[in-house]
Amino acid sequence: MKQFIDFIPLILFFIVYKLAPAEVQFAGRAFEPIYCATAMLIASSIVVYGALLIAQRKLDKSQWLTLGACLVFGSLTLAFHQEAVLKWKAPVVNWVFAVAFAGSHFIGDRPLIQRIMGHAVQLNDNLWAKLNVAWVLFFLICGFVQLYVAFTFQSIWVDFKVFGSLGMTLLFLIGQGVFLARHMHDEPTGEKPKD
Template sequence: MKQFIDFIPLLLFFIVYKLDPRTHEIAGHSIEVGGIFSATAVLIASSVVVYGTLLVVQRKLEKGQWLTLLACLLFGGFTLAFHSETVLKWKAPVVNWLFALGFAASHFVGEKVLVQRIMGHAVNLPQQVWTRLNIAWIVFFIFSGCANLFVAFTFESIWVDFKVFGSLGMTLLFMIAQGIYLARHMRDDAPQQSKD
């Protein structure tokens, strides 16, 4: 459910982006709806609403949610201020690379790697498996950032489609692969009952 909530601003961005740009009169002001810049404004507003609501309800946001919100505000704000979609094209790669950096730094800071801190309460794995899994996340985020950057500046007509559906597809495939890998390595610490 949490992953779906995180995708709400991105889905709204996609919907508004795909609309044919039209100017509407609202309270004496002309507002254009459709296209990259109105979609960016919707992305910023919906991110503030979604993460603001989560902050009020849960009384906290996860670090990744803070990073996503700040990236939306920063890159979206600069996109609107400079009226240039190039700034927004850098958001997904930079956020992915920052996540990769966070996972990499966890090998040197603290006693547990980041993936173990996130999932360790629910899954019991040998330390070497946690390390491999953490490295897999680093590689995934680096690859995802590079793929987003490549598509954004090489296939400009489809970069928004890729940002929404390509990134989501890559994430789902990675999660399925991770699930298969985890299933092979899970340990059951429950004591086995002896047969009399």
């Protein structure tokens, strides 16, 4: 559920981008839909993560990173009136996640995915390492795909940013579920079988 809450600002970004007229006048300046959508992305990120912070009294590190990247890249996009700056946000965030997951193999006592999911899933160290590497590859590939689409297919970039990102994430999570299901075993309950 938490992963889908993170998509709310992105979905609002998409809606504003698609519904905004060709040009919006504000404070004597004309803004194209991408800049209106970027302003919505910033505002909705502040609201969504602010509400989560109030409700949970904390944000995950990944949520802080996403919020920070949104504020930095979104603000620079609006300040310099350059949509190319915003196009770098998703790849950079994905690569930071990839580095964090990769670094956890060398820093700390457990891979990052085990720290995240270890309370819910029991796997041996070898399987945790494989799962962590899968997350590293996922974030690396997502970053490169998003960068490629953003600068090669300008006309579908916003569509891909929302639906392509969501689709890649869903496919990866389904694959992870299949992997985990193959390696999970029923825990003994301590009860004797009935005769």
